Amino acid sequence: MPVIKNITGQKIYNSLGDPALEVEVELDSGEKARASAPSGAIVAKYEAVDIKNIDHVAENANGIILQNLKGKDIFLQAEIDKTLINLDGTENKSQLGANALLSVSIAVARVASLAQKMPFYQYLAKLYGGDKQVRMNLPSPMFNLINGGVHADNNLTMQDFMVVPIDSDLSFSQKMAIGVKIFKTLEKKLKLMGKAINVGDEGGFAPQLNSNEEALEFLVEAIKKAGFAPGKEVVLAVDVAADNIPQLSIATYPYQPIDYYRRVCVEYPLTILEDPFKQDDWQGWADATADLGSKIAIVGDDLFSTNINRLKKGIEMKAGNSISVKPNQIGTLSETFAVIKLAREANFEVQISHRAGETEDDFIADLAVAVGAKYLKAGAPNRGELPDKFLSVK
DSSP, rough: OOOOEEEEEEEEEEEEOOEEEEEHHHHHHHHEEEEEOOOOOSSSSTTTOSSSSSHHHEEEEEEEEIHHHTBBBOOOHHHHHHHHHHHSSSTTOOOTHHHHHHHHHHHHHHHHHHHHTOOHHHHHHHHTTTSOOOOOOOOOOOOOEEOGGGSSSSSSSEEEEEEEEEEETSOHHHHHHHHHHHHHHHHHHHTTTOOOOBOTTTSBBBOOOOOOOHHHHHHHHHHHHHTOOOOOEEEEEOOOOOGGOHHHHHHHSSSSSHHHHHHHHHHHEEEEOOSSSSTOHHHHHHHHHHHTTTTTEESSSSTTTOOOHHHHHHHHTTSSSSSEEGGGGTOSSSHHHHHHHHHHHHHEEEEEOOOOOOOOHHHHHHHHHHHSSSSEOOOOOOSSTTTHHHHHHO
């Protein structure tokens, strides 16, 4: 029975150039594994706290966390996560930091998989399923090709404009190739139109455009030019990120938000709509789900914040029918698994998502496969820390 011998936290830097935490867990049997926690460009009101003083967070890992986990059986993930949660003692992980708890939680699972000589995604599936056999499958990649909102220094009010290959007969590698081809085609199109091809926080292009609809038009044209059929082979997804838009009705003018969303879903092959209303507008979410939920995925990111209590409320109010899961929003693997299980019980679609401030840890790829998520959202096929997540899926 291998046990935890040592935990070492250190400061690294994420894709935004901000300090981040990396943790190494070492076993008495000699195995070692590392994990690091990403962070968001903007932190939602209800997500767990990401402590920015990384030197202090590393001290927490090297000190109180090590003291309480040293000698623990590495295979008791749920017990270890419970210890981490109790050590922090706050609802939002503000004492030790969600970045400390998550890095340790992931590193524990990763080194346990090494000790069992099991691929990481298989070990995560075992943790997720418990005694039940989990049906693993490869997710469809979501490619964030145009960045706006807080992810880019441009005039687009909405945050992410994505393409999603959906042909179920295609392998993940084939879908990856489609995304890359559309990305390159879009780059050529933007150059031809005299638009800038600088990129935003998530690797997508960040041009100055006349409207959010023009971004969708560029994507549709790029899909066609690349040789694919919009709506049949490749669909669109938009993360509105409504909480980062001061006046949502101005962004959707001259239409009210729900009328605007209804219109763009008719005019474009848009099948995934994320955070279309603010995180406290439960009625707006419920109305949108009743109106559009039979046709498209209404995805809660900021709304749910990977928090099981907020997800329960959403299920009760029929607010949303899909969830974007970001483990650093809650803090431990066990809590993340609980949210995914509840979402599945409610027949929600599940997407596993990265953050704007990413590290080179490809954990979310293993997680997406392990839990059988429908989608993996990991930015654009651009820059090392983003394609790494896609390329880890086999």
